[in-house]
Amino acid sequence: MARRQEQGRGRRLLTVTAILLAATLFVSPDRILAGQSAAPSVDPACAVPDSILAPGGVLPRVSAQLAAGLPLSVLVVHSAKSPPKPGIPGYPARLEGELKRRLPGRQVSTAVLSLPGEAAPAMVAPLTRAVENQRPALVVWQTGTVDAMRSLDLESFGTALQSGIAEVQRRGADIVIMDMQYSMHTAQLIDFAPYVSYMSWLSQSSDVFHFPRYDIMRRWVEDGRVDFADESDEAKRRSYEFVHQCIGQLLAQSVATMIDPLSIGRRTGASN
């Protein structure tokens, strides 16, 4: 008797779950599909809540290229020194592998353009030239660090940002902009906030995705997941590894989320 009641309860629970599942599917098919296409998620240690990182929208040119069966070529443009000191790969180098994991069966290639110590206005021309020559589907543009360090004029920063974005888009590529690194020490010396908020504002007012590295790192610091105050070489190496690995993962995850699920869904279906 009691057993049967239990069974009954179990069945009812199953039904409810099924209805709920169906409802979820019905309500947001996009989300479910996107979740499938980006199967390998990020390490829990790297993950940040949606309030900080919530990639929305679609990368139309990347999606179109993938839908046409073309490989995904990514160009990372940044203002960091090119070869990382400790012999640990940085996020640009990790991006390729992370993207491949998320786009099984697709070809992914990344190229890096280092413009060390350059502010945004000086990055636009080389960035445009590189896009012209290499014809990537996606550009990841990290900028703002030098501008903030030298407290360069915010308006010319914004103008440069907008013209760089326009040049890239005109050449048929999608673009993601990435802001600065965060640590309390550097944030105390350098006023990043106006530049960060300009970038996030720009991405709000245009369709360009702003990868909020500053806020992501800040969350890690606040959660104690990474400790930049530790001065030992081992700790420095560890935090270097952690930050670059996680940035690589989160960036790849964001890009994968913004690929139109249909453009890869069709291909995956065909290859099966």
Added chain:
Amino acid sequence: MKNAISADSGNETAARDLRLDFFRGLALWFIFVNHIPANQISWATPRNFGLSDATEIFVFISGYTAALVYGRTLDRQGMPMAAAQVLHRSWTLYATYIILFFAYTAQIAYTARAFDSPLFAEEMGIAGYFQDPVTALTQAILLKFRPANLDVLPLYIVLLLAFALVLPALRRRPLGMLAGSAALYLAARQWGWNLPTYPDGGVWYFNPFTWQFLFVMGASLQFQPDLRTTLTRFRRPVAVAAGAVLLASLFLTLSWKFAPLHALIPVWLTEILYPISKTDLDPLRLLHFFALAYLVLWLVPAGTSWLRGPLAAPVLACGRQSLHVFCLGVLLSFAGQTVLVHVSGSLSAQFLVTVLGIATMVLMARFLNWYQSAERARRHRVAATTKMGT
């Protein structure tokens, strides 16, 4: 003029509008809180609720009080004395700036050492600040290498130096000077005039060519009591308009945080509104400041009783000693940040740092107020006895 002379007979503080000290003191508290990056309590300061912030309040009131103090000297003792006083004040500010710069340098040296981390070195090259100490120091002396958080001080020094030159003209023809100042403001915005900083390519965070407008406006309003009364008289339509401006800028400020709000603003409007430059004192910031000032002056009329109450007293004390409190605030915000980074960054620690910092500022202000009045009394006594002696 007669009033000014009669005020001389001792009770200067009684004639002084307490609101000046109160709001300048409040601005100093806000500046202190805003200068601790790790302090989330800075969320409660005006910059998150409207376009203008504590800097506007500080600069405007500084212009107003500079006109009050040095205008009085000009009337009584003539131009040379007034100019000497202004220059003396600028010198004090400059010396203070250099002292603060050294505190800041120590901070950078420490950070550069801590940040010999490959992670930050590859993107920021923080050590670069120290690659050429000779240049950095000479540039600092020329006010060109300006550490963050110290931006207001160089602005204040330059404004005061220029003030010494224009004071007589400002006293005689306040409106003409205001028009000239407005023209300079517009020209600087139009043609992008600003002073350079080191490392090359930077500009002053507070552009003195634009921010002078607010300073001169404060000063010229001080010289024109009639105009002041007319401007601040309560009129319902103006109050409604001011309220609308405040609400609109609250909405704008919130839209920087919450994307859905931003989506409600039509694109053509954002193209007109942005960028809202703090460096060049955007007209919208000015508009917001005037709206705020109008409503606050109406809500807090000159003789408001609570300004004499115990709650306002600590703020008033800080406002009276604005230079020292500002500088102490900069040092304390360094210290506060260090505590939050190295000891604890919890919300209660942030609260504690804020409260202790403000308490220290109030204590020092009280001490200085006591010292100055005691010193004045002593000098009066000495003067009286020497007079009797001769």
